[in-house]
Amino acid sequence: MDPNTKTILFFALFSLYSSFSNISVAETPYTYDQNPENGPEGWSKLEHQWKICNHGKLQSPIDLTNARVSSAHDDAWKIHHKPAEAVIMSRGHDIMVSWKGDAGKMVIDHTEFKLVQCHWHSPSEHTVNGTRYDMELHMVHTSAQGQTAVIAVLYKIGRPNEFLTTLQNEIKTVGKEEKKLGIVDPRTIGFHKQKFYRYVGSLTAPPCTEGVIWTVVKKVNTVSMEQLAALRDAVDDGFERNSRPVQETNGRSVWLYETNV
Numbered sequence: 017m018d019p020n021t022k023t024i025l026f027f028a029l030f031s032l033y034s035s036f037s038n039i040s041v042a043e044t045p046y047t048y049d050q051n052p053e054n055g056p057e058g059w060s061k062l063e064h065q066w067k068i069c070n071h072g073k074l075q076s077p078i079d080l081t082n083a084r085v086s087s088a089h090d091d092a093w094k095i096h097h098k099p100a101e102a103v104i105m106s107r108g109h110d111i112m113v114s115w116k117g118d119a120g121k122m123v124i125d126h127t128e129f130k131l132v133q134c135h136w137h138s139p140s141e142h143t144v145n146g147t148r149y150d151m152e153l154h155m156v157h158t159s160a161q162g163q164t165a166v167i168a169v170l171y172k173i174g175r176p177n178e179f180l181t182t183l184q185n186e187i188k189t190v191g192k193e194e195k196k197l198g199i200v201d202p203r204t205i206g207f208h209k210q211k212f213y214r215y216v217g218s219l220t221a222p223p224c225t226e227g228v229i230w231t232v233v234k235k236v237n238t239v240s241m242e243q244l245a246a247l248r249d250a251v252d253d254g255f256e257r258n259s260r261p262v263q264e265t266n267g268r269s270v271w272l273y274e275t276n277v
């Protein structure tokens with residue numbers, strides 16, 4: 017089966033599932049601690065709707081090893097992000113920038129996914145050949161049918177990240193209430209679109225809903241030590257490390273799309 021057909025197939029199956037499942041904000045506290053009660057190993061026991069966290073077969077993140085290389089076709093993804101009104105807030109377990117206006121979309125195989133929000137994890141959640149990077153940004157998109165597609169960008173310590181530089185004062189004073197940022201241009205996030213990993217997984221935090229189309233940018237970007245520290249300071253105590261361990265792939269295909277192969 018070619019990668020395109022495979023993605024569509026997963027899509028069809030899980031759009032049905034996603035439309036009935038409830039993607040609500042987590043109320044029961046979950047942690048990233050290594051304890052079986054409320055840490056990642058025990059998330060499924062905290063809420064009935066979170067059962068899939070520990071019993072699903074398409075969970076994220078995963079280690080992106082042995083990806084099958086495929087030539088990127090025109091429909092693999094198109095991005096049309098644009099500036100829009102946004103707010104910033106702490107969700108306790110992470111810091112989130114959420115767009116209130118139309119921040120544009122990405123299109124995968126003719127399905128449109130609108131950009132809703134972005135947030136950060138540190139260290140990275142996805143690993144590449146076993147390497148865990150210092151930070152990972154998730155740009156969450158949803159379709160009219162309630163399907164989710166996420167763009168993930170990996171970062172290692174180095175030069176400051178432009179997008180975080182524009183937000184630095186707001187991150188220092190962030191609270192649990194939404195704070196207006198004015199117009200935020202998602203294009204300043206800046207990443208290479210030519211090479212990317214693609215697979216079908218889940219939300220990486222409860223309720224761990226499956227059927228999420230992941231696009232992990234291959235090119236690793238940089239973030240300064242100070243920027244990373246500011247993000248860790250801004251979350252609740254105990255969430256300085258807010259990345260879920262890698263999950264079993266269970267035979268899933270991971271594709272590495274390359275333009276110009």
Ligand SMILES: [Zn+2]
Pocket residue numbers: 135137154220
């Ligand atoms: Zn995330």
